[in-house]
Structures are given as C-alpha cells and as structure tokens.
Amino acid sequence: MGGYDKDYQVIVVGAGHAGCEAALASARMGCSTLLLTIGLDTVAQMSCNPSIGGLAKGHLVHEIDALGGEMGLNIDATGIQFRRLNTRKGPAVRAARAQADRMAYSARMKNVIEAEPLLDLKQGLVEELLVEKGRIVGVKIREGLAFYGKTVVLTTGTFMRGLIHVGLNHFAGGRAGEPSAEGISGSLSALGLRVGRLKTGTPARLSARSIDFSKLEKQPGDKLIKPFSFMTEKITRKQVDCYIAETNEMTHQIIRNNLNKSPLFAGVIEGIGPRYCPSIEDKVVRFPDKKSHQSFLEPEGIVGSEMYPSGLSTSLPPDVQLAYFRSMVGFERVEIMRPGYAIEYDFVEPLQLKATLETRVVAGLFHAGQINGTSGYEEAAGQGILAGINAARQCQDREPVIIGRDEGYLGVMVDDLITQPTTDPYRMFTSRSEYRLLLREDNADQRLTELGREVGLVSDVRWKMFQEKQEQVDAATQILKTKSVTSADRTAVNLLNLGELKSGLSLESLLRRPELSLKQLEDICPELGAFSPQALEQVEIAVKYEGYIKRQLEQVERYRLQEDINMPGDIDYDEIPSLSTEVREKLKKTLPISLGQAGRIQGVTPAAIAVIQIYLRKKHHV
Amino acid sequence: MPLVVPMNTVDTIIAPATPPGEGGVAIVRISGADALSALLCYFTPTTTVLPLESHRLYYGLLRDPSGCVIDEVMAVHMLAPHTYTREDVVEIQCHGGHQVVKSILDLYRAYGLRLAGPGEFTFRAYMNGRLDLSQAEAVASLIHSKTDSSRRLALAQIDGALSREIYSFTAILKQVLILVEAWIDFPEEDLPAEDVEEISTSITQAISKIQIITGSYGFGRVLTEGASILLIGQPNAGKSSLLNALLGEERAIVTAIPGTTRDLLEEGLVINGVPVRLIDTAGLCESVDPVEVEGIRRAEKSLSQTDLVLWVVDANRESTAGDDYIYSRLSSLPTFQVFTKIDICGDPDSSNPGNFPQYRVSSKTGDGLEGLRDAISDFLVGGGGALTESVMLTEQRHYEALLLCLGSLERASGSLAVDASLEFLALDLREALGSLGQISGETVTEDILDGIFSGFCIGK
Numbered sequence A: 001m002g003g004y005d006k007d008y009q010v011i012v013v014g015a016g017h018a019g020c021e022a023a024l025a026s027a028r029m030g031c032s033t034l035l036l037t038i039g040l041d042t043v044a045q046m047s048c049n050p051s052i053g054g055l056a057k058g059h060l061v062h063e064i065d066a067l068g069g070e071m072g073l074n075i076d077a078t079g080i081q082f083r084r085l086n087t088r089k090g091p092a093v094r095a096a097r098a099q100a101d102r103m104a105y106s107a108r109m110k111n112v113i114e115a116e117p118l119l120d121l122k123q124g125l126v127e128e129l130l131v132e133k134g135r136i137v138g139v140k141i142r143e144g145l146a147f148y149g150k151t152v153v154l155t156t157g158t159f160m161r162g163l164i165h166v167g168l169n170h171f172a173g174g175r176a177g178e179p180s181a182e183g184i185s186g187s188l189s190a191l192g193l194r195v196g197r198l199k200t201g202t203p204a205r206l207s208a209r210s211i212d213f214s215k216l217e218k219q220p221g222d223k224l225i226k227p228f229s230f231m232t233e234k235i236t237r238k239q240v241d242c243y244i245a246e247t248n249e250m251t252h253q254i255i256r257n258n259l260n261k262s263p264l265f266a267g268v269i270e271g272i273g274p275r276y277c278p279s280i281e282d283k284v285v286r287f288p289d290k291k292s293h294q295s296f297l298e299p300e301g302i303v304g305s306e307m308y309p310s311g312l313s314t315s316l317p318p319d320v321q322l323a324y325f326r327s328m329v330g331f332e333r334v335e336i337m338r339p340g341y342a343i344e345y346d347f348v349e350p351l352q353l354k355a356t357l358e359t360r361v362v363a364g365l366f367h368a369g370q371i372n373g374t375s376g377y378e379e380a381a382g383q384g385i386l387a388g389i390n391a392a393r394q395c396q397d398r399e400p401v402i403i404g405r406d407e408g409y410l411g412v413m414v415d416d417l418i419t420q421p422t423t424d425p426y427r428m429f430t431s432r433s434e435y436r437l438l439l440r441e442d443n444a445d446q447r448l449t450e451l452g453r454e455v456g457l458v459s460d461v462r463w464k465m466f467q468e469k470q471e472q473v474d475a476a477t478q479i480l481k482t483k484s485v486t487s488a489d490r491t492a493v494n495l496l497n498l499g500e501l502k503s504g505l506s507l508e509s510l511l512r513r514p515e516l517s518l519k520q521l522e523d524i525c526p527e528l529g530a531f532s533p534q535a536l537e538q539v540e541i542a543v544k545y546e547g548y549i550k551r552q553l554e555q556v557e558r559y560r561l562q563e564d565i566n567m568p569g570d571i572d573y574d575e576i577p578s579l580s581t582e583v584r585e586k587l588k589k590t591l592p593i594s595l596g597q598a599g600r601i602q603g604v605t606p607a608a609i610a611v612i613q614i615y616l617r618k619k620h621h622v
Numbered sequence B: 001m002p003l004v005v006p007m008n009t010v011d012t013i014i015a016p017a018t019p020p021g022e023g024g025v026a027i028v029r030i031s032g033a034d035a036l037s038a039l040l041c042y043f044t045p046t047t048t049v050l051p052l053e054s055h056r057l058y059y060g061l062l063r064d065p066s067g068c069v070i071d072e073v074m075a076v077h078m079l080a081p082h083t084y085t086r087e088d089v090v091e092i093q094c095h096g097g098h099q100v101v102k103s104i105l106d107l108y109r110a111y112g113l114r115l116a117g118p119g120e121f122t123f124r125a126y127m128n129g130r131l132d133l134s135q136a137e138a139v140a141s142l143i144h145s146k147t148d149s150s151r152r153l154a155l156a157q158i159d160g161a162l163s164r165e166i167y168s169f170t171a172i173l174k175q176v177l178i179l180v181e182a183w184i185d186f187p188e189e190d191l192p193a194e195d196v197e198e199i200s201t202s203i204t205q206a207i208s209k210i211q212i213i214t215g216s217y218g219f220g221r222v223l224t225e226g227a228s229i230l231l232i233g234q235p236n237a238g239k240s241s242l243l244n245a246l247l248g249e250e251r252a253i254v255t256a257i258p259g260t261t262r263d264l265l266e267e268g269l270v271i272n273g274v275p276v277r278l279i280d281t282a283g284l285c286e287s288v289d290p291v292e293v294e295g296i297r298r299a300e301k302s303l304s305q306t307d308l309v310l311w312v313v314d315a316n317r318e319s320t321a322g323d324d325y326i327y328s329r330l331s332s333l334p335t336f337q338v339f340t341k342i343d344i345c346g347d348p349d350s351s352n353p354g355n356f357p358q359y360r361v362s363s364k365t366g367d368g369l370e371g372l373r374d375a376i377s378d379f380l381v382g383g384g385g386a387l388t389e390s391v392m393l394t395e396q397r398h399y400e401a402l403l404l405c406l407g408s409l410e411r412a413s414g415s416l417a418v419d420a421s422l423e424f425l426a427l428d429l430r431e432a433l434g435s436l437g438q439i440s441g442e443t444v445t446e447d448i449l450d451g452i453f454s455g456f457c458i459g460k
Ligand SMILES: Cc1cc2nc3c(=O)[nH]c(=O)nc-3n(C[C@H](O)[C@H](O)[C@H](O)COP(=O)(O)OP(=O)(O)OC[C@H]3O[C@@H](n4cnc5c(N)ncnc54)[C@H](O)[C@@H]3O)c2cc1C
Pocket: A013, A014, A015, A016, A017, A018, A019, A036, A037, A038, A039, A042, A043, A044, A045, A046, A047, A048, A049, A124, A125, A126, A127, A155, A156, A157, A158, A159, A160, A174, A175, A181, A184, A200, A201, A202, A277, A341, A342, A343, A368, A369, A370, A371, A374, A375, A376, A377, A380, A381, B460
C-alpha cells in the first residue's frame, strides 16, 4: 500500500455540509487539512430540499456564522428566495429561510474551499480507517492510497452502505447517481462502535417546462431581505417565486391503490425514517381524513428546469409517481426528470461520542453530520464546525470547545445526541431548547462570536464590526436609561400620545409600554438615529422582553448549579456506593462530562446525582 | 428539563425535622445563609430584645405577614459552623399538629425558602465537611432510601381519583402545548388556524380543576390568608359574646342592648392549627337608624366573600320572625347554625330550613365550644387525621407543585389576555407541566414532539 507523502493534522472524510465546515474550520485555525470526498462535483450538494434555514435551522445557521463558519455566507451569496418566518411572533422564534440555487451553492462552497491555503481538496472514496493502539492515524482510499493524519473527522452522510429504494427495486448508492461507501462501517464495527440503520427519502424533480404555473398559487419572497450572515450587507442575486400545488382525492386514491408496491409498506425497509418528514404514502395512510396535502414547488436554480415539490417524498415506483403527479392541478402534463426515492444508510450511535464529537473508542476520530443519526444540512454543518474546531484544538493541544445548552442550539444538539438514544433521525426544533427566549437568531453573535474569536475563526474585520455593535448597544442602552420625558416636553408628549405624565419617565420605561416602539422614540430622541438597526434591535428586545429574559436567566442559573460541576475523566462508577446497577451501566456507557449532563441521561435519578456529588466531594474535593 | 431545583448548597432550605404527632412538639429546621433573617421576619420573642444570641432558645410568637398569630413557638438560631449542616441553622419548635407545621412551611415557602429534598440536610452536612469520610456510604444510602420511600408513599398517596384528575389536566395542558409548539415550529405547514380562544378555554379549565384539588387538600388560601368566618344573626343574639369566647379574650363590646355592634370587627386566631379570621357584624334586621343600616349593608356585603357563616341564634328567642329574613340572605352559603345561651334554656326552636349543621353553645360557660371548634377546623381543612412524616412531606410537595403549576397557568392566562406571542405562553405552559411532572414523574419534550407528529400531518 502506498502512503501519501504529506502528513496532515486533520483529515476530513466527505465534502457534504458537515465536512465542508469541519475542513474550513480546522484549516482556518491553522491546521494542515485534507478534505477527501467521493466526487469533486458534489461538494456541499443539497441532496434533498434546495433550501437553508427555517425554524431552529435558521438559528443554527446564525450560530455557525457567529463562530466564523461558511454556511450563512454561502446561502446569502446563492439564495434565490428569502422568507422570514414567524414575523408576527416574538424575536426568539423568528427565523430566516432561503431557497438556494443548488448548483451555485455547491460551486461557491467548492471555490471557498479551494481558496483556503491550508486546505487540500481531493477526490477519493475512503474504504478503511487506519488505527494504531486505539488511536486513529489515517485513512485508506479505494484506489489503495493511504493518507496519514493526527485526527480524522468522518462525515459520510447517507453514503455508508447506502441502499436506494425505488418501488420494490433497490440498489447500492449514497445518493441518486452516486456510489455508496461500503467499507467504512465494517471498519467502524470492528473497532467496537455500534452501527445502526436509518432511512430517509426525497421527492421526484419535475420539469418546469411541463408545469402549468397559471393554475398554481404564486408565493413570492420577502421584499426586504434580512441576510443570514452578520457580514452580509445586501443580497444581490436575482430572486424568484415559488408556487403552491395541492394533492387531491384522486392523487390519494392512486397512492392507496399502489401501496403494495411501496417498499415501506411491503416491509422491505428496516431503517427508521424521520417522524417530521413522512413520505406522501405515509401521510395518506396516517391521515386519511385529510383531503389534500400542500406542496411548495421550489425552483432548484435560476437557470435549469428542475423543480422540487416539497412534502411529496416517496419510494413508490416511477410510473406510480408520474400517475399521482399528473392527477394534480397544474401537473396534468408534468414530466419527471429524476424519480423520488428512499435511502437506507448506516449511522453510528452518537451515545458513543464525547461532547467534542470525538468517539470514545478511537482517540482522534470525530464524527459529524448524518453519520450521527441527524438529518438536515444545518444540523450537519453545525456538528461539522464543532468537530473541525475540536479536531484542530486537539492537534494544537488546546482545551476542547463545548457549547452549553444555554449558549446555543449547537449545544442543545450535541448534548441531546450524546445523552438521548436515537429513535429516528434527529432534527432541530426550537422546542428542544429549554432556554428558547435566550437563543435567538438576532443575538447569535453575542452568544458565540467571542468564542469564535478565541478559537481563531473570527476574522479581524468581523471582530471589529462585532465590537462596534456591542459598543453601540451599550451606548444606546445608556441613553434610554438616562434620558427622560416630562410633561414639559410638549412635542414629545404629543408625538407619543402620552397624555398626562405625573413625573418624568425615562425613555427605557416608555419603551416598556407595549404600544411604543424604539422607532417612535427616535422621533423624540434623534441621537438614537445614529445607531445601527442591529444594535437598536438588541436594545429594544432587552427592554421589551426584560421580564421573560430574566426568568430564563434564572432558569439558566439553576441549570448551571450542576452543569458547572465537572466529572473527572478517571471516575470509577463501581466505586460509588449505592448506585443501582442500571444507573451505573448507563453512566459507564455515556461517561458524562458534568453532573448536569449525568442528570439528563435517561434513568439517572436525582438521588443518584446527589450520591455522585457526595462521592466527588470525598474523592476529588469538587 | 431542569425546572426542578437540584440539590445544592447555595440556597436556604426548610423542612420538618420531626414527625409531627398530634399534640406533641414538632421542629421545623431551616438551613442556609438566609436562615436568621427568615426567622426574624416573622418571629417576635416575648421577653428579650434583639439581637438574638446564637444557640439560645427563645420563646415567642410566629406571625404571618398580616399579623395573624400562627403559633406560639420556641426558636433557636445557630450560627455556622457549629451546626449540623455547618451552615446557619434555625430551628422552630411549634405545636405538633400537622396544620401548624404546614402553615409554617407555607409561610416560609412564600418567603422564598425551598423545601428541602429528602436527606438534603444530611447531604449538606456532608458537602460542608461536617461528617467524617467513613460516613459517606451511610449518607448515600440514606438519601436513596428516603427518596425511594417517599416516592412510594407519594404514589400511594395519589389515590385513583386524584391521580386520574392530575393526569386529566396534564393531558389538557400537553394538548395545548402541542398546538402551541406546532404553531411556533411549523409556520409553513397547514395546521389548524391559531385559535387562542380555544387555548384560553383549556387553560381556564385546567386552572379551575387544579384549584379544586388544591382546595381539597385543605390548605391553599385558607392557610396563607386565614379562612374568613362571618358571625351573622339578629341583634342581641350573642355574636360578639361568641367571638370573645372563641378568642379567649374580651375583644368585642358586649351589652344587653340590641344593636351594640355597628361595624365589622375582624380578629385573627388559630383554631386547631387552622388560621382563621373571625368577623363580627351588626345584627341583621330591618332598621331605620342610618348607622345601623350602613353596618348591616357592610355585613351583607362581606357575606359573599366568606368561607363559612356562623348563623348565631339566641336559643331563648321569643319568636322566629326574624329568622326568615336572615335565612333569605344566606341562601346557599356554607353555614353552621349556632344556638347560644344554652346555659339559660335548653330547648330552642330548631326548625332548620337550610338543613345546616347545628351546634349548641354557651359563651358564658364554654359548653359546646370545643365541638364547634372541631367542626370549624374539620370543615375548613377537610378531615386531615394523623399523617406520618413522609406522607406529609410528599403531600406538601404535591401541594407546592400544584401551586407552582397554578402560578404558571395564571401567567399563561395573563399572556393570552395581552396577546403575547406564543413562545411566551409556551414558557409558562412548560413550567406548569414541569411542576406537574414533579408529581407524576413525566417529562415534557419528547411527549410534545410525539404529539405534534402523531397529531398533525407535518413534513415538507
Ligand atoms: C434522499 C435524501 C433525502 C433527504 N431528505 C432530507 C430531508 O427531507 N430533510 C432534511 O433535513 N434532510 C434530508 N436529507 C439529508 C441531508 O441531505 C443531510 O442531512 C445532509 O446533507 C447531511 O450532511 P452531511 O454532511 O452529514 O452528509 P452529506 O451531505 O450526505 O455528505 C456526505 C459527503 O461525504 C462523501 N462521502 C461519503 N462517504 C465517503 C467516503 N467513504 N469517502 C469519501 N467521501 C465520502 C459524499 O460523497 C458526500 O459528499 C436527505 C438526504 C437524502 C440523500
């Protein structure tokens, strides 16, 4: 076997959404990095929906961006329709969403990677992991070449033993038209990692030319676009419309008549699919009373004809797919360009990971993305950047970076993955966070940019902009606290419709009134006009939602009581008196890093936590 | 969900330190930095002036914020580190009735202390280095066994009907939260329209169900504010005398002249451990005297807000003509009919149109007062009976959890009323369910997600 003559610090396997962020992070942090992937033409390929963001996912993108990641910038540069969701709800649950020009998204990411000085992008299908004495030393590709590195980040997506189902036909493949990776999961099992099986699916892509758009409802994007990235000033790409199509009784009847041809219902598929993303045949069977299902019809790019019909993923045979599409209004003469399909793939149980995303079994081996049983580009990218950071930190002999549940959805996700058993592909929802009101898109920079700076991912330009924003927030807050309005200020009183004022009121207390906005205060206090809208937004939220924010901060304080008690790495659970065998086994399996995390493991009781706390005091004087 | 406060050594905790046998002495223990200020907030020593000396026992009265005496107690405060927990500790020795102990716990819960977890004093003692290392195992198993036994008892305590109730409103609230979370996280799916009206109804429904339960536990408002008991009757029936007799001191003016009492007179006292507010009123009759008319108006006004009416009837009255007038005012209010002055005559006309419980007393000799007292406390707290320490503890926990739940739901109602965005409502609903989870042991997040995906067709 030949060995490549360059030793890397970080080798990333797979240039999907996780792999790209991981490789960029480690290279930007100064580590010589190799990014190996099966096909160089599918870097950051969107396997399914050509869109980024949405509730909780948009939050993740903002956090990745705040840390100095690429996803936010990439979608800002290639988005062709932006829509902010929940604009009528409060700030914590507003989220950005954008349709991407799929090819442009992939091309730009590839360019960014190619331009990164310490990063080598190479084509190669990894077949085997090279491990010596419990530590990863490199990987071997199909062509027989070995690459050596201090750490390896595995981000194989849906490719490990990928099996594609279309009707009752199935064949190996990692994504339509791409080969599967057959070797690695065997390699992982042999190392002692538990491998399981999951399933997902995608709808057919339709030819725009064959659709009668005049019969469909048009759905335009936002006029005023708020970009994902802190660094993006303006979206410049041409914007397009989406459309809304609907299934009908006829569609459902066709599907029902053909259920025997669905591998899902025929019992051919063993992997568990995502609850939040059922196939259309699933929906029709489980919700028989629903007369019609909605589908957003999304263009996959500015040029090109492929349209993505959301909500209609399927594993029925192509002829049935065509028949049910053609039963829908506007699709009477539709042509399918790529049939929809389901795919089963191997994942590695994430309970075997540390909070750094390093596996417990093999030192230096990190897992990120779909391989951890998650689903979604944003989830993958989020783990990617964390794994990349931690692999690099390990090479640099620096403390690992772990984000708390109170600091970001990134922290919620990793903590969930390593403490809760995977029952179906994991997707982020805002309801997974206990501290939702604190984890907003608008304050992602305040939560994470300092950390990004510390690890070396935040550029000088971004850092300066961030600091300026913070200064503005402080200054504007000061003005609100010190400036006040009295009855004597007739113009102010009239402008704001204040009526009689008994005593002077600070601008801050005026802003607390639900009917007054900061915009209105600018009218009577022109100084405020000097601040950036982003800074003012923070000030306004802090004042308007002060009570709720305070409550959440109190909850965080309680959470921190146990979260800040570290569990020493060498703790011997057999030595702790009166723990039940079940609890002992669970703790040994998970090896929590903090007392708080121990408490979130299913079956670990508060009494067990108290006992451990006493033991720690005795042994380690915590 | 870390809504439950974990065992720690930061905040100040309180719990009974003895099993409160009826009639004996009970000790309530407080440990933590706020122990002394908590004591001084409600305790007034009868003899000595402040400051209290450490490790010395003082006799005095414990009063609630409104000044009502909860109990006469002996209290000691002990400064760290020479205490069991090595923190500042206060011990209050009070009368052993479980109602008294509950009132004290309630008082301090409202003050901001936390009810200690099982074994938490010992836990602190250990964490603060008070116990020697070899005792660690013993402490560990103590915490275990205490937690387990109290959990067992807790389950036994929730009898079928009650646990069904708790599950039923847990289910209502979960359903609401499922909707709310679906609306938040899936704005692009075609979900049922955001119907705040319906949610509001569900929450109101849950609030009243929980109120019924907290009410049936017998404390609630009764223990925090004192139950109000209104003395109503014809002029000269003996209302003021009965108030004095129950109080054990001469508070109200008593004369042989009808119409002596002209305004409401309120006095706080503790009846068998239950704090109550006795309210004497002007005799009810058709009067023309403007002062008396105003007094009567006030008496009638307070009727609607009272927990219990004592309808005082002179057992020696000549005619029953005035009775109908009073009866018409009482209609369906909770009422005891109390015949007074039985030392003079024995045989009252005891026609009983409202089917009220009847009692016969003499304020002069004290005959029948004991029975009346028992009946009053029984009525207000619903039986009670002898309870063991653990049951009481868990019961207090349930009560506390339900109160927290109520608080959260009331805030949720408030959010709805001002049209706040749904995530704020969700915060309160989660807290409410978290509190219920302390009783039922259920957790929220996964259930809610399951509920969303099984209830609604979601998936783009
Ligand atoms: C059919 C289908 C439907 C999906 N539907 C949805 C959906 O509805 N909603 C949703 O949120 N997500 C969906 N996804 C998932 C989404 O695409 C992934 O979650 C996301 O892309 C995962 O990112 P990743 O970086 O982990 O993996 P991927 O994006 O899959 O990238 C993996 C990369 O690794 C490379 N690779 C794999 N093995 C090797 C190897 N041995 N050697 C070298 N390179 C290798 C591949 O070439 C690929 O570039 C779907 C995916 C598929 C395939």
